[in-house]
Every structure is written in C-alpha cells, then in structure tokens.
Amino acid sequence: MEHIFKCEVSDLKLKINAGSIKHFAITFSDREDIQIVAEGDLSQYSIQNERTYIEIRTTDKNVVSLPEDKITIVESLNIDLPQEMKPHLDLKAIDSYIFLNYEQEQAFPTIRIDGVGINTEFKNITSNVSFNALNSILKTDGLLGNIDINGLNTTLNLYNIKDTNLKVNGLAATLTIHEENNPANFNIKVMGLNATVRYHNYEKKGLGKMTFQSPQVAGAPYCNISGTGVKTTITINE
Known part of the structure; x- marks a missing residue:
C-alpha cells in the first residue's frame, strides 16, 4: 500500500x-x-x-x-x-492546507504543527498531536491518541471519536465533537474565564473551574478534555 x-x-x-x-x-x-x-x-x-x-x-x-x-x-x-x-512530523506553515488522510489506520509517533492560518485535516491517524496555531482549523476523523492545542482563535472539529485525551489551552478556542452514530464517554474539566460546555441540548457556563461528565455508555471510547484559557467553548452534538 x-x-x-x-x-x-x-x-x-x-x-x-x-x-x-x-x-x-x-x-x-x-x-x-x-x-x-x-x-x-x-x-x-x-x-x-x-x-x-x-x-x-x-x-x-x-x-x-x-x-x-x-x-x-x-x-x-x-x-x-x-x-x-513511522516518522515524526514537524510542520511549520503560514496560510496553508495540510492533509494527512488514510483509508486504513496509520501510526505516527508524534505530529507537531506550528503556524498561522492553517487548515489541517487528519483521517485514521494514530499519533500524539501538538497543534500550536493562530487563526487555524484542525479537523480529525477517527484519530486515536492525545491532542494538545495551544493558540488564539483555534477551531477544532472531531469526528468518529476514539480513546482520546484533549488539552485545549489559549484564547477563544472552539472545540466541536460530532458524535453522530459513534457515542463516547466524555469527562471535561475547564479552568478559565467565560467557558462554555454544550452537550446536545444541555449547556453550562462558568468562570473558573467547571466540570462535566456525560452519561456513560458501556463499551464506548473515552474522551478526556481539559481546558485552560479564556472563552473556551466545547460543544458535543449529534
């Protein structure tokens, strides 16, 4: 292949x-x-x-x-x-499109992306991802591993969640997880100002420390999310 x-x-x-x-x-x-x-x-x-x-x-x-x-x-x-x-990928880019898409699962030990105005898509990747960017978008489909996000005005869209640990730090970070027909067990801890957590029709806002745990589904993957920053928005929907 x-x-x-x-x-x-x-x-x-x-x-x-x-x-x-x-x-x-x-x-x-x-x-x-x-x-x-x-x-x-x-x-x-x-x-x-x-x-x-x-x-x-x-x-x-x-x-x-x-x-x-x-x-x-x-x-x-x-x-x-x-x-x-199985390489380590270290990418630095400005106003760029980065696609790492596979039909079958592929493993990379680490992926690090730094830059401004980056539109990034991953599909069927197993890796530990570090995404440090300004005014950028990260979309993952079936990613297995850890994701560490730092930046300003960063948008994340996650599909087909597998066992994942997410750290979202920065200013005005927006994380949207699309469950669709693939439910997961979510544990969320957010520290910061003006944080918002939306889970389907449920919404919770807070200043400082806020925790949320979704209804537990037997056999479903676990997604642990921690956030630190200002105006962090986490949305989980169908």
Missing part, C-alpha cells in the same frame, strides 16, 4: 525524523518533469520551500538544489513514504 503525505502550501518547512530510510522520492505537482530521488541514511530529512530554491539535505552531506530560474513557489508537495516508515 502506498503512503502519501500531501501538503498544499505557499510556504513550508518540513522535517521528518524517520531513522534509517534507504529511498525517498519527491515530486512537485506543478512541474511533472522534475523528480528528485535521494538515497542513503536520511535520519533527518528536511525540505525548505522558499521563493528562490528548494534544498534536500541528507545526513551524508549530500545537497540537491534547483536553480532559481527553474522553479517558483511550489504549491503542492506529494511525498511518498515507505510502508514500514
């Missing part, structure tokens, strides 16, 4: 710490004639996407670059990852 990590960006720095990788292929969708293949021990692999150049650095000091007149801003990167590879 082919692993594809697709990131549509205007400006991106991507680092993958993946141990020993024997083969890596990178293609640029706006230039079908360009393909760079790097081989060797890529224990730390980085792409720097800027207006003038793209570089690929490997641990054996090989550097591949494109002349300035051969490329402008790359708007799409398709990175094919070996099936056995």
Whole structure:
C-alpha cells in the first residue's frame, strides 16, 4: 500500500525524523518533469520551500538544489513514504492546507504543527498531536491518541471519536465533537474565564473551574478534555 503525505502550501518547512530510510522520492505537482530521488541514511530529512530554491539535505552531506530560474513557489508537495516508515512530523506553515488522510489506520509517533492560518485535516491517524496555531482549523476523523492545542482563535472539529485525551489551552478556542452514530464517554474539566460546555441540548457556563461528565455508555471510547484559557467553548452534538 502506498503512503502519501500531501501538503498544499505557499510556504513550508518540513522535517521528518524517520531513522534509517534507504529511498525517498519527491515530486512537485506543478512541474511533472522534475523528480528528485535521494538515497542513503536520511535520519533527518528536511525540505525548505522558499521563493528562490528548494534544498534536500541528507545526513551524508549530500545537497540537491534547483536553480532559481527553474522553479517558483511550489504549491503542492506529494511525498511518498515507505510502508514500514513511522516518522515524526514537524510542520511549520503560514496560510496553508495540510492533509494527512488514510483509508486504513496509520501510526505516527508524534505530529507537531506550528503556524498561522492553517487548515489541517487528519483521517485514521494514530499519533500524539501538538497543534500550536493562530487563526487555524484542525479537523480529525477517527484519530486515536492525545491532542494538545495551544493558540488564539483555534477551531477544532472531531469526528468518529476514539480513546482520546484533549488539552485545549489559549484564547477563544472552539472545540466541536460530532458524535453522530459513534457515542463516547466524555469527562471535561475547564479552568478559565467565560467557558462554555454544550452537550446536545444541555449547556453550562462558568468562570473558573467547571466540570462535566456525560452519561456513560458501556463499551464506548473515552474522551478526556481539559481546558485552560479564556472563552473556551466545547460543544458535543449529534
């Protein structure tokens, strides 16, 4: 099965710490004639996407670059990852779209995203996610693991909840969990100003410490949510 990590960006720095990788292929969708293949021990692999150049650095000091007149801003990167590879993803982006979607569950030890104006989607991912962003959106479908959110005006939409621990910290964070036909057991603790918890037709507001526990459903996944900040809104609906 082919692993594809697709990131549509205007400006991106991507680092993958993946141990020993024997083969890596990178293609640029706006230039079908360009393909760079790097081989060797890529224990730390980085792409720097800027207006003038793209570089690929490997641990054996090989550097591949494109002349300035051969490329402008790359708007799409398709990175094919070996099936056995389980990398740590460290993404920094501005005004970008990041998609990490799989039809079957895939594991990544950690995923860290930092930036401004990021629209991110995960599907069928197992990982510990750190999302530190301003004016950004994170949507997950079937994510298993821990999510740590820090930022300003951050919006989260979670579908098909599995066992998850959520930490939501920052200013004006909005978390919406869509239960649909997949109920979960929710335990919520919020510390801060102007916090709101909505569970179906139930609503609770408070200043300072607020706790909430949903009706317990046997065999359903557990979702533990803790929030610290100002104007934190947590909504759970069908």
